[in-house]
Amino acid sequence: MIDLIHVTKRFGAATAVDDISLSVAQGELCVLVGTSGCGKSTTLRMINRLIEHSEGEIHIDGQQIRRFREQTLRRRMGYAIQSTGLFPHWTVARNIGLVPRLLKWPAARVQARVEELMALLGLSMEAFAGKYPHQLSGGQAQRVGVARALAADPDILLMDEPFGALDPITRESLQDELRTLQARLHKTIVFVTHDMDEALRLADRLVVMHQGRIVQQGRPLELLREPADGFVESLLGGEDRGLKEAALLPVSQRMLPLGPRLLARERIGQQASLREALSLMLWRHAERLTVVDDDDLPVGELSLRRLVGARSDG
């Protein structure tokens, strides 16, 4: 659990972060989003004291972070960054084992933990343990970066645009993996990004920052439906907001039970998003879809009217 209470950061005369208050609950994935220079990275780096805050208080599990030694504090938190920051002169295995070794775990335990993490992130031990970072693809390197951040099993994970430098396909697959991981591990995660789609996909709580202040925070759907001002609205995609919202809602939320009519020819999974359903309708010129479960058995149907309509009955 992380609490920021009226926190301000000044660099000389410039105020980078201006009196923000934010509370991230245990197990919550909180995404800080905003344009460059809005103070989101500064906020993240104040939490592990890579930057010292000027005013206010930051608490971890109810204790002020200034009461810890910097190094002790940082070893309790995972840290992953855009450039991966992998040590180029160390092998993958040695990179991942960094924090456990700093914490003076016995060698056998470090080794076991490294193997466990590599398995968790789908990096085969034989193929990757002895490789050096420059021999990895961008996606693999970032997986190693995440594994390293998770190594000492910290409760808190700080991620500063970790997927920012990856191609869109790799980025999406890593976002999915992060969500799957988070469903298993329930870490408290603060994630910084400027990519709104990434933010909407990942966030339990979305925090929009602008010029050092928090403009709005809440669940992604809340922000989409009621943006606080024009800035949040434009950041959320303006006219694309409908599509972005549809991407967050599953088909199962809008479908009707199977009626007396014939089944529609086009099928869609009940876990698919409304956005995918809409795209399928457009592509196939179909006004109705048959909704199927994981075993491809029909469980309901979705009409265009239901899809677009009914926020009131949704």
Place this chain on the structure above:
Amino acid sequence: MRTPRPAPNVVLLILALVGLTAWLGLESVSVAANRIVPGTGYRVVEVIGGGALLVTTLPWLALAGLAWRPSRTRFIVALVIVVLMLSALPAWLALSAAMLVEGGQARLGIAAGLWVVFFLLLLAMIELRTRLALSRLVGWALLLPPVAIVGLGVARWLSALALWQEYRSRSDQFLGALGEHLLLVGAAVGASLVLGVGLALAMRRWPGLQRVGFGVLNFLQTIPSIALFGLLLAPLAWLSAQVGWLAALGVSGIGWAPALLALVGYSLLPMVRNTFVALEAVDPGVIDAARGMGMSRSQVFRQVRLPLALPVILEGIRITTVQAIGLTAVAALIGAGGLGTFIFQGLGQAAMDLVLLGALPILVLALLVDALLGALTDILRPGVAE
């Protein structure tokens, strides 16, 4: 034909043709009646006659032919030919000595043509090593046969060689001078390494020092070496007169003390600059991650920054050492000893072979240090050590 004909290897082709021209046209060896008088030059044809000359053109033509339609196999054959030719050069000197040198005082000199051939063959070897992607180690191993032949044959068949005669009459002095040279270089590089790393660290700690520091070091570098030795003469002589224990140590206006001071002065700039740049150039993302993971300041430095900077720092040591090996030659002027002694004696006596006796070992030393430290840098480059 499915595969197109390979293009000629122009480098090897030109080296072979120029080499052949030098072999045929330039004076290959010279003979002098004693060490002072200028020698008479002889071309190859004048030593062995036209018929044998034709035979000696064959390896050159073979090289040119192999370069015309190259392939990996042909490159290997060419490399073997080049190594054999290099190994044959001492034999050629021995043959020339046998044919031309008569009388106890007469001596054989190496003339322009043979030097040119020697360097062209070395270049051909480097070109072939690169084309065949041979390792540095193999490259040096290829030099072993020629060196071994010189080593085995020099005392018996090359005794007429002027260079050898100069060495033989000074073999004790030579070893002493070599020792002095190495000691001066070692002390200068060692001292400038300690000072240079300290200075680089201080400049990183207090950035205000950078401008002043580099300004002074740059200025030092611009003073001609002889002038610097001269400038140090007066103050050191004064110091040694004032401070008893300095004089007892052997510090005076001439000798090793001013030489060492000047060498350290010249060595500091490359040392500090490389160390500073190496430490500064480490990827900030890596440092950020290291700190963010909870490494202490000294852990970041020892485990991350220093190892990543090490190859560039070693590069600085390499440059500094090679430079110091050359500069130490000049230090002989102020009585610091070293191989430069022979160079200046030789210049004074107009005995070019004596100059060579000083200059050649300096050249070999510099190349050797360059190769050794270069190999070490390669090994320490991050992420390549297996």
